[in-house]
Amino acid sequence: MSIELMLFQAGAVDIVKRSFHPWLPEAEGSEMFRQPVWSALIKTPEGNILFDTGLHPVHVARPDATFGPLKDMTVVMRDEDAIVRRLEAAGVAPDDVQIVVNSHLHFDHAGNNGAFPRATFIVQADHLVSAKGRQSFPGVYWDLPELTYLPVSGRTRVAKGVEVVPTPGHAVGHQSLVLDLPETGRVVLCGDAANTRANLERGEEPALAPDDAKASLALIRSLVNDDLDRCFPSHDMAAWRSWRHAPEVYR
Numbered sequence: 001m002s003i004e005l006m007l008f009q010a011g012a013v014d015i016v017k018r019s020f021h022p023w024l025p026e027a028e029g030s031e032m033f034r035q036p037v038w039s040a041l042i043k044t045p046e047g048n049i050l051f052d053t054g055l056h057p058v059h060v061a062r063p064d065a066t067f068g069p070l071k072d073m074t075v076v077m078r079d080e081d082a083i084v085r086r087l088e089a090a091g092v093a094p095d096d097v098q099i100v101v102n103s104h105l106h107f108d109h110a111g112n113n114g115a116f117p118r119a120t121f122i123v124q125a126d127h128l129v130s131a132k133g134r135q136s137f138p139g140v141y142w143d144l145p146e147l148t149y150l151p152v153s154g155r156t157r158v159a160k161g162v163e164v165v166p167t168p169g170h171a172v173g174h175q176s177l178v179l180d181l182p183e184t185g186r187v188v189l190c191g192d193a194a195n196t197r198a199n200l201e202r203g204e205e206p207a208l209a210p211d212d213a214k215a216s217l218a219l220i221r222s223l224v225n226d227d228l229d230r231c232f233p234s235h236d237m238a239a240w241r242s243w244r245h246a247p248e249v250y251r
């Protein structure tokens with residue numbers, strides 16, 4: 001068996017456009033748009049790898065469960081968006097996941113870490129340190145005693161054809177996942193290093209560390225020789241609609 005990539009929607013957010021596209025004029029930038037939250041399953045001969053764990057299903061009934069009501073962002077989630085339900089529909093139980101790679105530990109990327117107590121979680125060491133105890137990385141979803149974190153530093157092989165690559169800027173120690181698929185070739189699961197394709201095109205991403213974010217976008221582009229169709233940004237509905245979704249796969 002060689003590597004297969006499967007994509008699952010794991011919720012959505014209504015978010016103010018300027019959060020992703022700060023270059024928009026004021027009026028348009030203040031509008032909201034709906035963007036997906038997603039997770040990916042990578043089946044490999046060395047085990048199943050999950051990239052990000054999506055939003056926790058507590059948000060189905062209570063969209064503001066994590067941060068209370070916010071002006072700039074609202075979670076939109078259906079029962080079937082829970083990653084455990086999505087995996088189940090694809091015939092994969094939580095205990096069948098050996099490794100979880102979190103791009104970072106924001107609540108829309110680590111919301112269901114607690115559902116995978118048998119997995120090893122791969123996170124950049126500096127990210128773990130910077131996320132711990134911070135209100136913007138709610139520990140209720142990831143800082144759980146039963147979970148096993150494997151802090152890594154820098155580019156790290158996860159399995160044959162699967163490598164994490166640091167792409168800081170959105171957060172300290174943010175990482176993306178690079179896959180070398182046998183038929184499709186290389187793709188990059190960007191995480192929030194690239195929220196949308198437009199961010200990759202402009203080489204610009206709103207971030208606490210804008211220079212790091214810029215360098216990370218350039219790195220992602222260099223990894224795919226500027227073929228942006230090979231980049232999977234984290235929150236881009238138009239891009240999402242153009243991709244294959246589970247149970248379809250990329251080989």
Ligand SMILES: [Zn+2]
Pocket residue numbers: 106108109192234235
């Ligand atoms: Zn995100």
